[in-house]
Amino acid sequence: MAHEVAERNEQGTQVALVGIHKGGVHLAERLRTQLETIWHHPVPLGFVDVSMHRDDHSERLPRSIQPTTIPFDPTGKVVVLIDDVLFSGRTVRAAMDALTDLGRPKSIQLAVLIDRGNRELPIKADFVGKELPTSLEERVDVTWREDGATADAVRLVKA
């Protein structure tokens, strides 16, 4: 995925990464490490919590809510939004709203580890680790070594 991002954005000097809490955090950190090796320069990285921007706040409270930390001005940057699983598209919509409150990126690209389909909004990822067609009765669990798992894993679970 890092090579696809690098191919699309040649020198990468305008690129900044933004991981979406919580699922996108580790993927964003790993992509940054890879991209810094490819481009030989530091790549800015931030994190966004979309809870305050979701359209279903009235239906459920999130499990927790993390500070949004974007340590750079997104204005004029090519921002690559990063999440683990792309599903309805509502999280990505909320993340784009949150991001545009902070500045006006030159463009926004989307990188996800898993695209599980079932979109409810016209949103499409630019970089996809794996497409995984699922039904609404199924759940996709992603585990990371960074969180103490013995191995990275993506599991398709019957809900």
Next chain:
Amino acid sequence: MSWTRKHLLDIQSLTPEEITTVLDTARAFKGVGERAIKKVPALRGKTVINLFVEPSTRTRISFELAAQRLTADIINFTAEASSLKKGETLKDTAKNLEALNADIIIIRHSATGAPHFLARFLNASVVNAGDGAHEHPTQALLDIFTIREKKGKIAGLNVTILGDILYSRVARSNIWALLKMGANVTLCGPSTLVPRTFEQMGCKVTYNVEEAIANADIINLLRIQHERQRQTMFPSIGEYTALFSLNKARLALTKPDALIMHPGPINRGVEIDSDVADSGRSVILDQVTNGLAVRMAVLYLCNGARSTNP
């Protein structure tokens, strides 16, 4: 998220986990105030009413701004310019406000239990912004948020509350919150304003200010509530200042990293010297900034819980 309450009525009934949830949520909302666009759409389309039957400026403004930063609509209702003056009961006033489809009613009232009373019959969320000398939950939450932010923890800290404890809802809410979070609480002030009965809550009571501040990590100063005192509880302001004011000489007796807090409004030269209030040890203005974040978190959580389990 461990939060299922649609009302915030007091600190006494909260669990330590619920208090932590508010603090963590407030940490996220604090970031919103530091941006160019200080607004998020979390409460878009919701109506919030500030029902202030007792006067207040800073708490009302803080709640008003909190609601606006969450994109809610907010109406300010003050007793002076209302039908309460024409004899309407509090219950009827609240029912009328709810008939306007208010989602959250924030109430400040001179009577203890007024918010609890409203919560019994309203579908809207009720948030206590101070009821008599009983509780002022958001003040306590912003105080412990500030303590946690500055000290990295609450448990194990020595917190001294100095001043008018008897008539202070800020003191009561703070005592509950601090004890639940594992802090050691010492109360100090004139004996008429700091009765020994507070020891039953688990606090230490002393009338010696030097002893009270010597080991304190936090010194929270309270204003003398002239408006709540039915008779003179101490001989004179001059004597209070001589015996209990936090001045430079007393500040020198404290731990070098002890922080000075005050819920405002401060009376310079009475409970606190100007030099001390403006010193680097004072976090009084941080409390104001944090109050906004805490109130955003409270509105967000109560609204979310009400929508989830009406």
